[in-house]
Amino acid sequence: MIRDLLFPVIYGLVIFLAGMKLMEAALARLAGPLLTRSLHKATSTPLKGLIASSLLSALLQSSTAVTVLTIGMVNAGLLTYARTLGIILGSNIGTCLTTELIGLQFSSMAAPLLVVSLCMWAVAVMLSERPSQGSRLADAVRRISTPLQFICLAVAGFAMVLWGIAVMQSVGPALQASGLFRWFLDHAATSALWGLAAGACLTAMLHSSAVVIGMAMGLASSGVMPPALGIAVVLGANIGTCVTAVIAAIGGSASGKFVAGSHVVLNVGGALLFLPFIQPLQSLSAWIGGGPAAQLAHAQTIFNVVCSLGVLPLCYLPVWTRLEQRLQG
DSSP states (O other), X not given: OHHHHHHXXXXXXXXXXXXXXXXXXXXXXXXXXXXXXXXXHXXXXXXXXXXXXXXXHHHHTOHHHHHHHHHHHHHTTSSOHHHHHHHHHHHHHHTHHHHHHHHTOOGGGHHHHHHHHHHHHHHHHHHHTSOOOSOXXXXXXXXXXXXXXXXXXXXXXXXXXXXXXXXXHTTHHHHHTOHHHHHHHXXXXXXXXXXXXXXXXXXXXXXOHHHHHHHHHHHHHTTSSOHHHHHHHHHHHHHHTHHHHHHHHTTSOHHHHHHXXXXXXXXXXXXXXXXXXXXXXXXXXXXXXXXXXXXXXXHHHHHHHHHHHHHGGGGGSXXXXXXXXXXXX
């Protein structure tokens, strides 16, 4: 039983994490030089910050990366606390792209997608290493080949994410036969707090809400986890992802700590507000369409969009500017 449960989970989790890190690193190299300038220029209003942060988080596939970078910029004095409020809200929206793509159930395409992307990456590397021939066409091909390498690596990372989820889904029969999992489900049926706590703790340990939500989606699609419990895990994952931001703020400026604190308040407060409405949230997710995994992805998107847009008007209050002046004084 341990072999049937533990090995596929560890094996799939390693593939999933490797794919996530490969995708994040490739996209960061692709967008890195523009990231700081873009955040600084696009935060004149909270709405602009929300839109810019959503796009950057979708591109980098990591709300944590954007939040940690924002804390670093605040600590360095490059951004004021008031200008970061929109960034915090938008980072949670942009990261939903990963879960929505996973929810489309492209697992059967993982192997061919990985092979094709790696082959294209090898071709791009060879093109970039060709000596300059002095022609405009050759120089243009060399310029294109560098970003093409990172695009191919990002696609390969996403293929590994799909592969890792497929491996983790294979534990479904063993989980169903496990008395421990049945005990957990029985407790979770009496209180969604069990699922919320599980999602928060796992995400805090793994420092990636996408990993935990991906695992929950895999279990839901295999039929061993009810969608309602999966949604509770999703809400908990949004709480657990705050841990990295809190760690990043330790030892920083007061403004940087307030950025991390705002992230915690938004995610924890939103999760607790949505917790009593898991059943309506599941019904709305099912109405949008898709299987159990897609329902979890839709619930994640609805949660983040509603929370961010609901709080956005508060970001325009002058109290934040006064708070910033008091912190600096």
